Amino acid sequence: MSREKNSLKFFLSLLVILFSTPANATAVREVVLDNGLKVLLLENHKSPSVTFQVWYRVGSRNEKDGKSGLSHFLEHMMFKGTPSVKPEEYARIIAKNGGRSNAFTTSDVTVYFATMSRDKIGIELELEADRMANALLGEAYFEPEKKVIQEERRLRTDDNPTAALDEVTSAVAFTVHPYRRPVIGWMDDIQNLSRQDLADHYKLYYAPNNAFIVVTGDFFSDEILPKIKAAFEKIPRGPEPPKVRAEEPPQSGERRIIFKKEAELPFILMFYHAPNLKSPDNFALDVLTVVLAAGRSSRLYHEIVYQKRLARSVDANYSSVSIDPGGLTVTAQLMPGKEPAEVEHEIDALLEKLKSEPISERELQKAKNQIESGFIFAQDSIFGQAMKIGYYEATGGWRQMDQYIEGIRQITREDIRRVAKQYLDRDHRTVGVLIPTKTKAQ
Numbered sequence: 001m002s003r004e005k006n007s008l009k010f011f012l013s014l015l016v017i018l019f020s021t022p023a024n025a026t027a028v029r030e031v032v033l034d035n036g037l038k039v040l041l042l043e044n045h046k047s048p049s050v051t052f053q054v055w056y057r058v059g060s061r062n063e064k065d066g067k068s069g070l071s072h073f074l075e076h077m078m079f080k081g082t083p084s085v086k087p088e089e090y091a092r093i094i095a096k097n098g099g100r101s102n103a104f105t106t107s108d109v110t111v112y113f114a115t116m117s118r119d120k121i122g123i124e125l126e127l128e129a130d131r132m133a134n135a136l137l138g139e140a141y142f143e144p145e146k147k148v149i150q151e152e153r154r155l156r157t158d159d160n161p162t163a164a165l166d167e168v169t170s171a172v173a174f175t176v177h178p179y180r181r182p183v184i185g186w187m188d189d190i191q192n193l194s195r196q197d198l199a200d201h202y203k204l205y206y207a208p209n210n211a212f213i214v215v216t217g218d219f220f221s222d223e224i225l226p227k228i229k230a231a232f233e234k235i236p237r238g239p240e241p242p243k244v245r246a247e248e249p250p251q252s253g254e255r256r257i258i259f260k261k262e263a264e265l266p267f268i269l270m271f272y273h274a275p276n277l278k279s280p281d282n283f284a285l286d287v288l289t290v291v292l293a294a295g296r297s298s299r300l301y302h303e304i305v306y307q308k309r310l311a312r313s314v315d316a317n318y319s320s321v322s323i324d325p326g327g328l329t330v331t332a333q334l335m336p337g338k339e340p341a342e343v344e345h346e347i348d349a350l351l352e353k354l355k356s357e358p359i360s361e362r363e364l365q366k367a368k369n370q371i372e373s374g375f376i377f378a379q380d381s382i383f384g385q386a387m388k389i390g391y392y393e394a395t396g397g398w399r400q401m402d403q404y405i406e407g408i409r410q411i412t413r414e415d416i417r418r419v420a421k422q423y424l425d426r427d428h429r430t431v432g433v434l435i436p437t438k439t440k441a442q
Helices: 002-019 070-077 089-096 121-134 139-158 161-173 187-192 195-205 221-232 282-293 299-307 340-356 361-377 382-395 398-409 413-423
Strands: 029-032 038-043 050-056 100-105 110-116 211-217 255-262 267-274 311-318 326-334 429-437
Touching (some): 038 221, 038 382, 050 121, 050 382, 070 100, 070 110, 070 139, 070 195, 110 121, 121 221, 139 187, 139 195, 161 255, 161 267, 161 326, 211 221, 211 382, 267 340, 282 299, 282 311, 282 398, 299 311, 299 326, 299 340, 326 340, 361 413, 382 398
Parallel strands (some): 038 211, 255 429
Antiparallel strands (some): 029 038, 050 110, 050 211, 100 110, 267 326, 267 429, 311 326
């Protein structure tokens, strides 16, 4: 019965690939305003709503030592009003008009977005243009918001053992590049940030020539473009932000972290330096990651979780969509009573096998089907389409979207063996091991 279910899932995934059409980057309309603001428009009339996003080309990657968390802090303060919009009023206005809004910061970008009906989306673009030029970053809200961010850090990182391990491992894996710093910032840095730091960061990076807009959904380009121009083109061009020139030197030996913290179970994190989408190897690395840990039939899950019962969960992650080279990670949360050294040995044995023996043709095709269907499903919503366009534009150019599926389809079994051998090298990795400690007596 389970074989029949698996066959049905496999058949359905093939149908999705055969009869679905991923968002074609060539369908995107690009316009660059006189002040340098790029506008990317993709009409999709399947759903009666529009997603409007403003992407700023600034994240923790652009910060200096001692100022970590500045981009994330500024994201919070951008909701504290302008001369024409009261503090915290932005979200209420969007919600009152039937929309959903939010924002986020990563190592590479800061993004503000809302999804609303076609007849209301003009409200969102006016609000975003206003705070691009006129954010107050009010003094009265600075210290209270600092406490909010510090508490956010405690909840998401300091009190989360695996997140804390990831943060420490990144800080060791990258010795020079700013990817070593957490997006939310180190606690001491957050404490010492000043309102002037925020104001300077805003003035330098929140300019139309350092941003782009992505609009997807139920609109007509000839109707919305004049509205975007009217709202944004009057904002003057800003100074050109400084380039990030830090380049991580090649790693020449394994680095290890033993991290002790109150936790239920041990956790292993292996970080391997890997290229971004500028390298043609990014397609093979995507397939390799799926072969390793995507689904219950993947190699790591089948051996480590199902067969040998050494771990409760395993995962492998790789993303080529970053401005600078990042990494491929393999993680495992151990079963009670299991030793990290034993699990690490078993994972290493599986990785070595990938380097020496080509995977089967069926395994390769299955991984390709999973990737292709996932790529298509991710764009099933207008928000998903906007996110895909935005990430590609921020890190390599939106036109590279069109190359992805074809790049995946060209991958061979030998490509998988080659990239496994090249990138899953112990001399180029950092291993973090979480060792649980007993809860302190109250």
